[in-house]
Amino acid sequence: MSASPASVSSLRRDWSKHVVILFFILISLFPLYMMLEVSFKDNATFVRNPWLPTNPMSWHWENWSFAFHLIVPYIANTVFVAVTGTACSLFLAILGAYFFARHRLPFSGILWAGFLALMLMPSVVNITPLFMVLKSLKLLNTLWALVLVGVAAGQVFNIFVLRNFIEDLPRDLFEAAEMDGASHLQQVFTIVIPMSGPIIGTLAILSFLGMWNDFLLPLIVLRDQDLFTLGVGLIYLDGEYVKQWGQIMAAYFVASIPLLVLFFFTMRLFVRGLSAGALKG
Amino acid sequence: MAAPLSRQKLLREWKLYFFIVPSLAMVLAFVYYPAASAIYHSFFEWAGGDTRHWIGLDNFTRAFHDKVLMGSFLTVSILVIFNLFQMIPSILLAVLIHRLRSDRWQFIYRVLLVIPMIVPGLVTLFIWKFFFDPSLGVLNSLLDATGMKDVLVSLDHVFGWGVFFANAPIAWLSQPALILPSLFIWGFPWIGVVGVLIFLAGLQSIGQDIYEAAELDGVGPFKKFLYIEFPLILTQMRLNLVLLIIGTVGGYGLQLELLDIYGGPGGRGMVPGLWMYNRAFFNGEFGYACAIGMILFAFILLLTFVNNRYVRVDK
Numbered sequence A: 001m002s003a004s005p006a007s008v009s010s011l012r013r014d015w016s017k018h019v020v021i022l023f024f025i026l027i028s029l030f031p032l033y034m035m036l037e038v039s040f041k042d043n044a045t046f047v048r049n050p051w052l053p054t055n056p057m058s059w060h061w062e063n064w065s066f067a068f069h070l071i072v073p074y075i076a077n078t079v080f081v082a083v084t085g086t087a088c089s090l091f092l093a094i095l096g097a098y099f100f101a102r103h104r105l106p107f108s109g110i111l112w113a114g115f116l117a118l119m120l121m122p123s124v125v126n127i128t129p130l131f132m133v134l135k136s137l138k139l140l141n142t143l144w145a146l147v148l149v150g151v152a153a154g155q156v157f158n159i160f161v162l163r164n165f166i167e168d169l170p171r172d173l174f175e176a177a178e179m180d181g182a183s184h185l186q187q188v189f190t191i192v193i194p195m196s197g198p199i200i201g202t203l204a205i206l207s208f209l210g211m212w213n214d215f216l217l218p219l220i221v222l223r224d225q226d227l228f229t230l231g232v233g234l235i236y237l238d239g240e241y242v243k244q245w246g247q248i249m250a251a252y253f254v255a256s257i258p259l260l261v262l263f264f265f266t267m268r269l270f271v272r273g274l275s276a277g278a279l280k281g
Numbered sequence B: 001m002a003a004p005l006s007r008q009k010l011l012r013e014w015k016l017y018f019f020i021v022p023s024l025a026m027v028l029a030f031v032y033y034p035a036a037s038a039i040y041h042s043f044f045e046w047a048g049g050d051t052r053h054w055i056g057l058d059n060f061t062r063a064f065h066d067k068v069l070m071g072s073f074l075t076v077s078i079l080v081i082f083n084l085f086q087m088i089p090s091i092l093l094a095v096l097i098h099r100l101r102s103d104r105w106q107f108i109y110r111v112l113l114v115i116p117m118i119v120p121g122l123v124t125l126f127i128w129k130f131f132f133d134p135s136l137g138v139l140n141s142l143l144d145a146t147g148m149k150d151v152l153v154s155l156d157h158v159f160g161w162g163v164f165f166a167n168a169p170i171a172w173l174s175q176p177a178l179i180l181p182s183l184f185i186w187g188f189p190w191i192g193v194v195g196v197l198i199f200l201a202g203l204q205s206i207g208q209d210i211y212e213a214a215e216l217d218g219v220g221p222f223k224k225f226l227y228i229e230f231p232l233i234l235t236q237m238r239l240n241l242v243l244l245i246i247g248t249v250g251g252y253g254l255q256l257e258l259l260d261i262y263g264g265p266g267g268r269g270m271v272p273g274l275w276m277y278n279r280a281f282f283n284g285e286f287g288y289a290c291a292i293g294m295i296l297f298a299f300i301l302l303l304t305f306v307n308n309r310y311v312r313v314d315k
Helices: A005-038 A043-048 A061-102 A108-120 A123-136 A143-167 A171-179 A184-195 A197-213 A216-221 A230-238 A245-265 A267-280 B007-041 B058-064 B067-086 B088-099 B103-118 B121-131 B138-146 B148-159 B176-185 B193-203 B208-216 B221-250 B253-258 B272-283 B286-310
Strands: B044-046 B052-054
Touching: A005 A245, A005 B088, A005 B103, A005 B121, A043 A245, A061 A108, A061 A143, A061 A184, A061 A197, A061 A230, A061 A245, A061 B007, A108 A143, A108 B007, A123 A143, A123 A216, A123 B007, A123 B221, A123 B272, A123 B286, A143 A197, A143 A216, A143 B007, A171 A184, A184 A197, A184 B007, A197 A245, A197 A267, A216 A230, A230 A245, A230 B121, A245 A267, A245 B103, A245 B121, A267 B103, B007 B044, B007 B286, B044 B058, B044 B286, B058 B286, B067 B088, B067 B176, B067 B221, B067 B272, B067 B286, B088 B103, B088 B193, B088 B221, B103 B193, B121 B138, B121 B253, B138 B148, B176 B253, B193 B221, B208 B221, B221 B272, B221 B286, B253 B272, B272 B286
Parallel strands: none
Antiparallel strands: B044 B052
């Protein structure tokens, strides 16, 4: 932190605000602290001293190796679902948005209204028949079910945002590309995708988070333990009778690592993506 | 807005329809078809197999006499009212961050604010379940350490709740009377990251010069909020409220994981979504579950409508 006179004086004048803000932020971060601190203890140590970290010499690293063995396969499944789902979802949404943004073809108005109507529909209402659809498509107990439903669920919002964005791109670019004989697909790859990097990144983070955090759908779709995503895996862990809190907390922390990594690399996009999530209403 | 095409150009551009086909197919298969199927099956007795019996409106009459379902709508209405209170810390936090004079600190706090988002939602849920644990949980240790428990016990004597006892740990998630309070406390201080960021976006148009002018006029912090910030974030408050309400009314993950498929002891935490899930996947009454879904959908539409109609914000 630089100690320029201006920032020091602003700190002095704003100290009461800083105190309140820090109070809230520290409480929000408290679960993270507990997770990390308890993950190095066994149950006996935890009961004796629930609050403070123990001496690093007596840390129970075996909690972490247990957690890694347990959670890494779940993470792999979840990464597969979230990455494939996000990529497919955005690619289809870009094509769809391009369709709506470039020309007004017959029926595009009706199609647009059809897409917008979906915004009114809360997805919970659908979960029962959705299960039946997946069953009849023989998709139960597969990761593809999660990918496909995730892609479908993301279409409306992504197309909505991308359409507005593509319409605001300079028209000359498309016309010039057409002069050069570029097909629509080429225009998507050479104009739309390169020019909408930040917005695609923002949307990607949003849909990634959505699929990463979902556990209600995986809970009814997945049966084999090999296929469990994080959501189902953690519920399974919670259901055990004798709880080794150290192991459980280590597992929770390991489950948070992928997003931690993502967060460090895309901090700005992350913050902006979440603000953009507001548009969802 | 793209212009309509001439007939000649249309003949050249028809291939563009292929661009919408994949999206459309996905949405039709996994959103529209299930929705239509839900409407259709809500008129049937259906266990999920090939056999189904047309029973007309019986599922709906049954639903309106279903005590659990009606109770769950009451519970979810209480949870919606909780939402109103739970929004306050987010507003406070956003206003405070925005009032900071240093841009650097504003950015640092924004980042710190987002960090809890890396924890999967389910993990946050389970950690809270652990906080609520009667003997090991953080909440009871905190209440014991600060003497708040004694206060609660003496209040219990005065009001005769029969909930808090001096010689037993507080059974947060296992005592029926404490289920709703637990669902309220859950997630304290209820900082919705998305909510705070929405509010911050709404506050963006207030520059530091406005605050300085207000200070010169001797306007206090609360009046500043009332006259400067509050009018500007009304739209965002409504938006945030709509998001919270839709999430609360339709959601059941929280109740499913904190409690169980019966909404915890005494079913005090039962919400409509959970009952729908329970009927479909634990009782095989898919037709009835579809009917519950329809009623829930109507309820959400009604709430959205009321919100648009009466919480109008003039911009």
